[in-house]
Ligand SMILES: Nc1ncnc2c1ncn2[C@@H]1O[C@H](COP(=O)(O)OP(=O)(O)OP(=O)(O)O)[C@@H](O)[C@H]1O
């Protein structure tokens with residue numbers, strides 16, 4: 001089974017998808033972490049991030065290991081544990097440059113699909129990102145567009161990283177969504193997707209709703 005969770009920045013995709021995977025005993029893939037790992041590597045190599053060919057080559061050359069265990073997340077890039085480093089503001093500020101590089105996307109989508117295929121024997125996977133239902137896994141059994149209004153998303157990010165200024169918060173949520181939406185459609189639900197507006201819902205409530213939908217989606221008697 002594949003559950004796709006797409007949506008804008010700060011809507012709760014990652015925490016919700018991880019929670020659903022834990023609840024249902026599925027694997028979990030944070031596809032944003034793959035774009036962040038390439039960004040980290042390009043920065044470490046001192047590349048000009050506007051040099052799309054050089055950055056795409058870096059994406060193809062990168063040795064990348066990403067955990068799909070919802071209880072133990074890690075990202076290893078060229079042998080370095082970058083689990084924390086890829087979340088630093090210096091990466092968040094520039095990651096859209098890498099995520100809007102179409103050759104990088106081609107390479108990372110290929111890798112994401114391989115990870116999803118590998119997870120199938122263990123029962124399935126919850127995959128979160130911006131283009132999962134529309135591009136990466138169009139055959140997902142359950143497609144969710146997770147939204148929340150802009151103020152709620154900025155408040156959530158602010159509560160998570162208290163050191164961010166108001167300007168940095170707007171950059172990480174509003175500017176990033178504007179840039180990212182030039183290459184992916186995550187503001188409007190695709191065909192067959194269920195929209196969940198989490199503005200006034202707790203994380204647990206969102207996890208409950210998606211878990212229930214997932215159980216209703218799998219035919220009775222079929223192994224998960
Ligand atoms: N329904 C919710 N109610 C309140 N807070 C939430 C809810 N869902 C998630 N959060 C919190 O909001 C913050 C952002 O969530 P998360 O990182 O999962 O969002 P995201 O959509 O994956 O963001 P990004 O795409 O920017 O990585 C986290 O601190 C998380 O705990």
Ligand SMILES: Nc1ccn([C@H]2C[C@H](O)[C@@H](COP(=O)(O)O)O2)c(=O)n1
Pocket residue numbers: 009031032033035036095096099128129130131132176180184
């Ligand atoms: N499937 C995806 C996943 C992520 N992105 C972009 C969006 C962000 O700018 C960046 C990092 O994602 P985050 O960790 O903040 O969810 O990668 C994308 O274009 N497609």
